Amino acid sequence: MDEVTIGWYIALAAILFSMGALGVLVRRNALIIFMSIELMLNAGNLLFVAFARHLGDLDGQIWVFFTMTVAAAEVAVGLALAVSIFRNRDSVNIDDMNMMKG
Amino acid sequence: MTIAQLYIPVAVLFGISIFFALLLPILSKILGPNRPGGRKGEAYESGIVAVGNAQKRLPVKFYRIAILFILFDIDIIFLFPYAIAMKKLGLFGLWSMLIFVVIFVLGDIWVWKRGVLEWE
Amino acid sequence: MGHPIVFLILATVAVFAAIGMLTSRNAVHSALYLVLNFCTVAVFYLVLNAPFISMVQITVYAGAIVVLFLFVIMLLGADQLPKASSNGGLQYILAIFATAGLATALILQLSGFGDGTAKPESALDASPEAIGTLLFQDYVFPFEITSLILLVAMMSLIVFKAQKRKKQDG
Numbered sequence: 001m002d003e004v005t006i007g008w009y010i011a012l013a014a015i016l017f018s019m020g021a022l023g024v025l026v027r028r029n030a031l032i033i034f035m036s037i038e039l040m041l042n043a044g045n046l047l048f049v050a051f052a053r054h055l056g057d058l059d060g061q062i063w064v065f066f067t068m069t070v071a072a073a074e075v076a077v078g079l080a081l082a083v084s085i086f087r088n089r090d091s092v093n094i095d096d097m098n099m100m101k102g
Numbered sequence: 103m104t105i106a107q108l109y110i111p112v113a114v115l116f117g118i119s120i121f122f123a124l125l126l127p128i129l130s131k132i133l134g135p136n137r138p139g140g141r142k143g144e145a146y147e148s149g150i151v152a153v154g155n156a157q158k159r160l161p162v163k164f165y166r167i168a169i170l171f172i173l174f175d176i177d178i179i180f181l182f183p184y185a186i187a188m189k190k191l192g193l194f195g196l197w198s199m200l201i202f203v204v205i206f207v208l209g210d211i212w213v214w215k216r217g218v219l220e221w222e
Numbered sequence: 223m224g225h226p227i228v229f230l231i232l233a234t235v236a237v238f239a240a241i242g243m244l245t246s247r248n249a250v251h252s253a254l255y256l257v258l259n260f261c262t263v264a265v266f267y268l269v270l271n272a273p274f275i276s277m278v279q280i281t282v283y284a285g286a287i288v289v290l291f292l293f294v295i296m297l298l299g300a301d302q303l304p305k306a307s308s309n310g311g312l313q314y315i316l317a318i319f320a321t322a323g324l325a326t327a328l329i330l331q332l333s334g335f336g337d338g339t340a341k342p343e344s345a346l347d348a349s350p351e352a353i354g355t356l357l358f359q360d361y362v363f364p365f366e367i368t369s370l371i372l373l374v375a376m377m378s379l380i381v382f383k384a385q386k387r388k389k390q391d392g
Contacts, residue, residue, distance in 0.1 A: 004223045006336040009270075011329055012233050016259075018325035019240045025317040031249050031295060035256050038287065039240060045279075046263055047332070053223055053270040054336070056345030058352060062361050064275050065179060068282050069368045072176050073375035075287050076169045079294045080378035083165065086298050109268065161297075166379055168293045172286040173372050179278045180365065183354030190351070195358040198366065205369040209376040218379045 009050035017043035030082050030092040034075065041071045166218055177206055223340055224269035232269075236262040253291045260284040271343055274350045 016039060023036030045064045052060030086092055145152040184191070184199050213219065239259035243252045260283040267276035357365060 004226050004229045006223070006340060007333055008229055008233075009223070009266075010332045010336055012236065014325045014328035014332065015237060016240055017328065018321040019237070019244060021324055022317055022321040023244045025320065026314055027244070029249060031291060031298075032243075032252055035243060035252055035291060038256065038283070039243070039259065042260065042263055042283070045275075046266060049267055049270050049272045049275060050223070051335070052272070052348075053343075053346060054340045056341030058346060058348060058356050059360075061272055061275055061348055061353060062357055064272075065278070065357070066364055066368060068179070068278065069176050069371055072172050072282060072287060073371045075290055076172055076375040077378045079165075079290060080169070080381050083162065083294060083297060084381050092298060165290075165293045165297050168286075168290050169375070169379055172282075172290055173375060175282055175286045176368075176372060179282060180357070180368070183274070183350045183357055185354075186350045187352075187354030187358065190355055191358050194362075198358055198362045201366055202369045205366075206372055209373040213376055213379055216380055 006050060006054040009047065013043040013047040013050070016040075016046070028093050028095055030085075030094050031079075033094065034078050034082070038071060038075070041067055163221060170213075173206075177203075224266075228269060232262050232265055236266075249295045250292065253288050253295065256291070257284050257288050260288070271346050272348050274348065274353055 020036040020038075020040035020043065023039065024033050027033055027036065045067050048060040048064050048067070052058060082092055089096055180202065181199075184195065188195065236259055239255045239262065242255035243259065246252050246255065260279060264276045264279040264284070267273075267279060
């Protein structure tokens, strides 16, 4: 217990990822769901960097940049969708977004 | 010298700034005269009465600028390592960066032509 | 890989910020808890010898992405939503059990990859120069594809303009 190993970071990243998943499952506000997805991506990034440090290999850090790009694009597109849905339906509650139900 | 030791000056600067950020408001609270009430509590002491709530809905044009800000931010995080390693990378790095920048600028021109940047 | 006390303090802050984000009713508070979480992860990056990624984390995540969230919250005036109808307690209990199972499975599966001792800190040169060299030599094609991703993100701007024009006509 006197030395931080990769296992500690695995546990932390798994907990943060699962909390993001919990947010996606239980929250109804579309914006909070996007924030939870950001939390999950962030947990993945943390594990990338932790393993880069563990293995002494810089490649893990490079992938963090690509994850960040995808996260930023996802937020831009996703929030634009949220704004245009809000204009049509006056709500960001995902239970109201059932227009495509068969 | 480990990498953690390199951050000691940063930590010292951080500590000093937090200390002063806390010290000065507390000192002015203790030493200064304190007579609240009347017009002093209003948002504008010039006498203009504040209207409405601070959290009001913003027009969508601010959001468009925020999206552009994110995109240029991502552009910068790739430009910065390139700029530092530029000499080592040579012509190949220059071409790969040029392709990236050209695609990005084409997108910007398209956005401009569609009138997204207009501040009506 | 960092001192245990530093790890425990930062991990506690990160987990509580995540809990705060999940449970606060006001969306602005959720976004601010998210900033706290991103900042603690940025400190983790410093501990893990990734100084450039740490700064990028602060500028991109805590700076730009959360600013975008706050803009949308203020744009929609959606900061205080009425309590949404949900499937009640059963849904929460099921969701908590499912995510606890997910966390357990992730830890069990991933800890298999964590064999051996960590390499010394000096084994990893994570200066921006090293990152740039690796990024533009071994990862050129993924890098070029990110420009296409940015192009797609740019198209989301068109949505607003098209909708605006329709509104003026009708």
